[in-house]
Amino acid sequence: MADFPTSARVVIIGGGAVGASALYHLAKAGWTDCVLLEKNELTAGSTWHAAGNVPTFSSSWSIMNMQRYSAQLYRGLGAEVDYPMNYHVTGSVRLGHSRERLQEFKRVVGMGRYQGMDLDILTPDEIKTRYPFVETHDLTGALYDPNDGDIDPAQLTQALAKGARQMGARIERFCPATGVRRDGDDWVVQTPKGDIRCEIVVNAAGYYAREVGKWFGRDLPMMVMSHQYMLFDTIPEIESWSREVGHKLPLLRDVDSSYYLRQEKYGFNLGPYEGNCRAHWVTPDDPFPEDFSFQLFPDDLERLEWHIADAMARVPLLEKAALTKVINGPIPYTPDGNPLIGPMPGVPNAFEACVFTFGICQAGGAGKVLAEWVTEGATEWDMWSCDPRRFTGFEDADYCVKKGMEVYGHEYAIHFPHHVWPEGRMKKLSAVHDRTAALGAQFGPYNGWERALWYARPGDDTSGDAQRTWDRQGPWFNAVKAECEAVRDAAGILDLPGFSRFRLTGDGAADWLARQITGKLPSVGRLGLAYFADAKGRIVTEMSVARLAEEEFTLITAATAQSHDREWLQKHLAPGLTLTDHSDEWSTQILTGPKAREILAQVATADLARGWLTHQTGTIAGAEVWLCRVSFAGELGWEIHSRRADTPQVWDAVMAAGTPMGLKPFGMFALNSLRVEKGYRAWKGDLSTDYTVLQGGLDRFVDWAKPEFRGKAALEAERQAGVAKRFCTLVIDAGDCDPPYMSTIWHKGQVVGELTSGYFGHRVGACIGLGMLRADLNQPGTSVEVEIFGQLYPATVQADAPLWDPANARLRA
Structure with missing residues (x-):
């Protein structure tokens, strides 16, 4: 094995479409000293049996970016690397059966337009002009995507592999990685052909990714489903039509019936996503196989009978076709269906690019994102939707x-803004979960912690069906209004389990932290917001920083x-400093409203005259608490931090004192309403x-x-050149619906910005949008329009001050 590489800058484990794309994009970035290891032939895993559809559609801004990039890359890849590729850009017709589905389509059309894609909405009559063989009598419309299509997954992978080789990267087939070990600052990847020493390892092992992850001490949050699709023989009418017009039918998706139907040569490929689905390799009698290369599961068509019948009713020509083949293969899933792309949590110089449910349409963009993580330490687009760190270990x-x-x-399915999916719930419960549940709390998970979203009153519809609407005035609306009014007029209490909480100590902690944040550190006894930027001056995260002593902080x-x-x-972290995670030891309540001090005075031993942005230790009902004089609701208030074991007695004492004064519990929906009125930003939305x-x-x-902080040079350059777009607050005459994330802002027929938050403010009685607007238009009083589900609604730019209590007098009371 004299030619076998013994060292490399990066080793990629896994030779499917994603692994090959990662290698191609690393080489394209100039990192050619990279090796890909594949245990069998390239494409032996999920890539081999993938249907090969290449949609750009997504309700996620970042995943739409990734899929759009893939489609653009694939259109020119064959010519670039001189490799023949069967890539049919047929367009697609995505059918809608309801008003709500058309609203989803219109939202995606707006997002796609902003990304430069020419998506369109078809009426039922127009559907026939694109797809003459479909029944449309019960449809409300369709979304047409001209860039959709299908590609041969094996050819795609080989083209990416050829491109990577041409640039100098290496691929070792029939060479499984068998383990890794850490040697100093290097990784050593073990194979039957010898060890490879490298700086960085990438887990691109598909449905084997969990097994590979174990070598790094990591348990990947994933499982494996079986997905079946059926191939049907030639249909004369399809062949005749295709020959006459010179192209294939668009890919048809009946999303409300949950299947895709694609022309395959002159027949069909039908792929359902059935509700009575099947997981694999999860029980002792169905163990994970050592090797499943180029293998399939047995056919299991009984589960698909409804979908097959529905597809035949939708496109009657399908009834004429003979079934020729069934493909039933493994597809990996994370708990939210999005892949893992990015740094491997807790492991130095290791990355993940795996667990792709739609690996073919996402492979191109995923390779770009992974290469950016490896070579630059950051990505062009915010990719939190796929970041492995979005899972924290409870899964x-x-x-x-x-x-x-x-x-x-x-x-x-449509992901409605107030709908909560029922599976996998009650993983982490607040110490007062029983108390909030008894008061009518309707819960939703935040990092596994169940938090009250709103408090139902007698007669409120709390069914899942009631949540499935884009309209603002669902069953929660009046309940949330009452919660906000209680905070405004008396006081509210919000149970907030699960805050992430870190203690930073050590000589030099202050100097180090000052270099990590853009602003000033608070003095001892005070706290403040701190922003962490990357080298490009972009917002990485926001933390509340409380200074406990000169060299001791809680974040x-x-x-x-x-x-x-x-x-x-x-x-x-600098050498000599200590960072400890105390997140699971504490819980928090927000007590806020004009009567908050009066309530707290009855139960707390503390100096309640201390001003805004101070903190102190005190007691409530005999329990030690940490009181922080802040309120995300924008009223007089405190965060009451208590150890989890003490939280029930603290809650009971505050409720007993406050209820006679009008204290009401409130939930996360009300907090969202209250915070947009103050212009407070939310992480991974506005920030x-x-x-x-x-x-x-x-x-x-x-x-x-400050002489130094991360991102300073980039921000100074931006300040000197002029900031192209800036954060804005809009009041929107929004009709029945609040604007979803990434709703576009228009001015005189041009898109000039986007919303990052939109919600109804009950204290000001208006729909509020927070977002980014072209700097020259970001002046109080400017009239713009916001696109909400395909319709433009008038909006007005507000002054650079909160809509509610602009002078912060109530907050500082």
């Missing part, structure tokens, strides 16, 4: 199986940011690496006098 095997089956069975951040923020801090600190309107959190 056990049972959870992964239940959520994976739920996602598969609802693959085409508090979002529940969902636990793994992300801990990793960020540890990655940059993301899609925007710089200056674009985010966070100038007051930048200390330009």
Whole structure:
């Protein structure tokens, strides 16, 4: 094996479409000293049996970016690397049966237009002009995507592999990785042909990714489903039509019936996503196989009978076709259906690009994203939707199986803003869960923690069906209004289990932390918001920083940011400093409203005259508590932090004192309403690496006098050149629906920005949008329009001050 590489800069484990794309994009970035290891032939896993559809459609902005990039790459890849590829850009027709489905389509059309794609909505009559063989009598319309189509997965993989080789990268087939070990700052990847020493390892092992992850001490949140699709023989009418017009039929998706139907040569390929689906390799009598290369599961068509009959009623020509072949192969799923692309949590110089449910349409973009993570340490688009750190370790095997089956069975489901999926629930409960549930709390999970979303009153419809609407005035609306009014007029209490909480100590902690954030550190006894930027000045995360002593800090951040923020801090941590994660030891209540001090005075031993942005230790009902004088609701208030074991007695004492004064529990929906009225940003919505600190309107959190902080040079250059777009607050005459994430802002026929949050503010009685607007238009009083489900609604730019209590008098009371 004299020619076998003994060292490389990067080793990729797995030779499917994603692994090959990662190698291709690393080489394209100039990192040609990279090796891909494949245990069998390239494509031996899920790539081999994939249907090869290449949609750009997604309700996720980042995944749409990734899939759009893939489609663009594939159109020119064959010519670029001189490899023949069967890539049919046929377009697609995505059928809608309801008003709500058409609203989803119109939202995606707006997003796609902003990304430069020419998506369109078809009326039922227009559908026939694109697809003459379909029955349309019960449809409300369709989405047409001219860029959709299908590709040969094996040819795609080989083309990417050829391109990577041409640039100098290496591929070792029939060479399984058998383990890894850490040797100093290097990884050593073990194979039957010898060891390879490298700087960086990438797990691109598809449905074997969990087994590979174990070598790194990691239990990947994933499971494996079987997906079947059926191939049908030639249909004379299809052949005649195709020869006459010179192209294939568009790919048809009946998403409300949950299947795709694609022309395959002159026959059909039918692929359902059935509700009565099947997981594999999850029980002792169905163990994970050592090798499943180029293998399939036995046919299991009984589960698909309804979908087959429905497809035949939708396209009657299908009834004439003879079934020639059934493909039933494994597809990996994460608990939310999105892949894992990015840093391997807790493991240095290791990355993941695996667990792709739609690996063919995402492979091109995934390779780009992975290469950016490896070579630059950051990605062009904010890719939190696929970041492995969005999972934090509570996702056990049972959870992964239940959520994976739920996602598969609802693959085409609409993700309504107030709907909560039922599987995998009650993983982490607040210490007062029983108390909030008894008060009518309707829960939703945040990093596995069940939090009250809203409190139902007698007669409120709490069924899942009631949540399936885009309309603002669902059953929660009046309940949330009452919760917000209680916070405004008396006081509200919000149970917030799961805050991420880190303690930073050690000589030099203050100097180190000052270099990590853009702004100033608080003095001892005070706290403040801090923003962490990357080298390009983009917003990485937001934390509350409380200074306990000169060299001791508590950092508090979002529940969902636990793994992300801990990793960020540890990655940059200076020698001699200690960072400890205390997230699971504490719980929090927000007590807020004009009567908050009066209520707290009855139960707390503390100095309640201390001002805004201070913190102190006190007692409530004999329990030690940490009181922080802040409120995300924008009213007089405190965060009451207590150890989990003490939280029930603290809650009971506050409720007993406050109820006679009008204290009411409130939930996350009300908090969302309250915070948009104050212009407070939410992480991974308003605050993301899609925007710089200056674009985010966070100038007051930048200390330009500091000699050094990450991103300073980039932000100084941006400030000098002029910020192209800036954070804005809009009041929108929005009709019946609040604008979804990434609704576009229009001015005189041009798209000039986008919304990052939209919700109804009950204290000000208006729909509010937070977002990014072209800088020259970001002036109070400017009239713009916001596109909501395909319709433009008038909106007005507000002053750079909160809509509610602009002088912060109530907050500082």
